[in-house]
Amino acid sequence: MINNFEIIRAGVNTTFQDQGRSNLYHIGIPFSGAMDNRNYSLANKLTGNKLTSPVIEFAYQGPHLKYTGEKINIAVTGDVVFKIIKSGTEIDGNCYESYQIESGDQINLISTNKSVYGYLAIGGGLDLKLQWNSCSINTKANIGSNDGKKLENGQKINILNINSDQTKKKTSYINSKVENIRVIKGPNFDYFSEEGKKIFFEKEFTVSKLSDRMGMRLEGSKIENIVNTNIKSEGLIKGVIQVPADGNPIIMLSDHGTVGGYPKIGVVASVDYDRLVQISPGSKIKFKEINLSDAETLFKLYEMETQNLLLQI
């Protein structure tokens, strides 16, 4: 028997994601992987999957799926409005709670509420062809499962196994919003004027509609460069904030290119990355300076909190 989901409506930017692919930057292959790592792990844990299993990631509007096959369990994480349709009856779904789905049931992931990314984990995992040990789809470079393309209407998603334990699992978790994104000064911080540095740490920026999995573009007061608006291309990591000649910062996100030639004014502290990616276009963000040792300590605490959340499930 084939157990699968049919995609009735694919949604805006629906992809398969996992922990991403490492050790390939030197040949130009991006890291990719789930944007919000905490919600990715929680979704897998709620369905009893391995924490590094592939999941369905969606942005803004998620997919509407119809299931055919043996009973399975699913879970949704993020701040997602969704419905489960069972023989004509609609149930309002709760995030951070697993549900059992049977043949003919539908899941309608309507929207990510004032956030960007949501996750749907399917118990037993997805039957996907991996590329360089990861399913993660990078639509710009056409890398990953599904030929590196986002999911489309009418496609089928095959289930790998059926979990024997489908008992209900739930946890209470509220995605906290961050007021300030903490940033460590970058190697080219002194390329910018005193006024520019002040603007960077004191003014609010608006997240542009042009943001995607590659980068978050910001608009606001221009940050003036007084040294050179280009540097010789060098490596990038996620969270790097580059400022091109137009003075508007761009934050590198998980699908970012491996090298870049714009000055780096700062790097987002790892502790704030999961929350950064959830800030939707049109929202305001403000940066706050932090030093390395504080950033390391805060990340340790954040990671401990994630482990505790996982243990509670």
Add this chain to the structure above:
Amino acid sequence: MIKNISNLGDAAVYCDFGTEVNKSVNSEVIKYFKALKKENVESINNLTPSYNKLIVSYDLRKTNFKEVKKLIENLNINETQDKNNTKIEIPVCCDDQFSLDIKRLEEKLKINRDKILKNFFRKEYFCYMTGFIAGMPFLGDLDENMRVPRLETPRVKVPKGSVALTEQFANIYTFESPGGWNIIGNTPLDIFDNSKEVEPNVINPGDTVVFKQINIEEYNSYNDK
């Protein structure tokens, strides 16, 4: 030698080898890159060599800046020095249908086609880095009299396999992509094969590359074998 080691955020080490772009500085970067690659440290999740920088990214759940910095400082570079670098021959056809910018090159360089091709094919190139698009090698150095700026208006689509020049570098477009380099020819060889799970790229940082001129018949039959 590394001039300065600092942190790039809280999950990467920024090794600065200076600001110059030349083979001797880049060879130092490559030495460190290869030595670290050989160490195969589990907590390091990426090494990104470029002209004069090496970025070492790590999993902050497993290690931290201090530990990785120490590891880099204690590397035994002399021992890992790579004496037998890989030398790769890349076939290139400069038929009119491929050398899209030959007229522009003639005008800018003020030398004729034959001389341009002779200069281009007689040199050995060094791979400074790969990136921008997957597998794209940045090869240097072109002779002083072969250096031209980027196109004023970049092409929306550069054909896959295009071999192109800008300033002191040659590169190869591993996929069809937008680009502004001056196209001199095209290679029938798959420089980046994304169906390969291991070593999808033909050219790695630190490799030596020579280009071999082939005619259109050889080009057309290249992938028949």
